[in-house]
Every structure is written in C-alpha cells, then in structure tokens.
Amino acid sequence: MDHSHHPGSELPFWKRKTGIxxxxxxxxxxxxxxxxxxxxxxxxxxxxILLLCPLMHMFGHNHGGHSHRSETDTPKDDNRK
Incomplete structure (x- = not known):
C-alpha cells in the first residue's frame, strides 16, 4: 500500500471533522x-454600522457608483449619446 503524501490530497482544516x-x-x-x-x-x-463603510472600503467592497473602467474600456458599438 502506498501511504506517501500526495500534494492536494489533504482537506483544509475547516472541512475536516475536527474543524467542523x-x-x-x-x-x-x-x-x-x-x-x-x-x-x-x-x-x-x-x-x-458606522464602521461598516470604512471596513468595506478597506476590504474592496464597491458601492456600485464607483467605476474603475477607463474611457478606452467602453464598448465600441455603444450608441448612447
């Protein structure tokens, strides 16, 4: 029987019985x-609740109003005027 350690065969701690x-x-x-x-x-x-907004900004939450796209990233077939 082969009992050698295979990379990736070990479950993460939170998926093991003791972790659960x-x-x-x-x-x-x-x-x-x-x-x-x-x-x-x-x-x-x-x-x-007041601390949530700065914490979300620190961890990368996007409120939806902020766009990180540049003008060159817009589609060329956009017909908006």
Whole structure:
C-alpha cells in the first residue's frame, strides 16, 4: 500500500471533522455570549454600522457608483449619446 503524501490530497482544516466540530462549538459559544450580553451589544450597534463603510472600503467592497473602467474600456458599438 502506498501511504506517501500526495500534494492536494489533504482537506483544509475547516472541512475536516475536527474543524467542523470546533466551528460549531465557536458558533454556539458566540450565540450564548451574544444572548447574555444583548443589552450591551444593542447599545454598540449604531457604532458598528458606522464602521461598516470604512471596513468595506478597506476590504474592496464597491458601492456600485464607483467605476474603475477607463474611457478606452467602453464598448465600441455603444450608441448612447
């Protein structure tokens, strides 16, 4: 039997049984902590929402109004005037 290590044959951590179990435990833990401290969390929600826009810009979110295309990238058969 060949037990040599083949590149790409190993699953990522989050797809293994231990990874799935740890992720489930973390989600359950976060749920109970959030449930117990909802009063504190709800007071911070307006500030967390205000932080979303800069964080989305830092991680590359595009609001839709910003276009990174130049004038030369437009299609040649565009009939708009």
């Amino acid at each position: 179990a740890l992720i489930m435990l973390a989600v359950i833990g976060v749920f109970y902590v959030a449930r117990e401290h909802f009063g504190h969390i709800s007071q911070a929600l307006p500030y967390l």
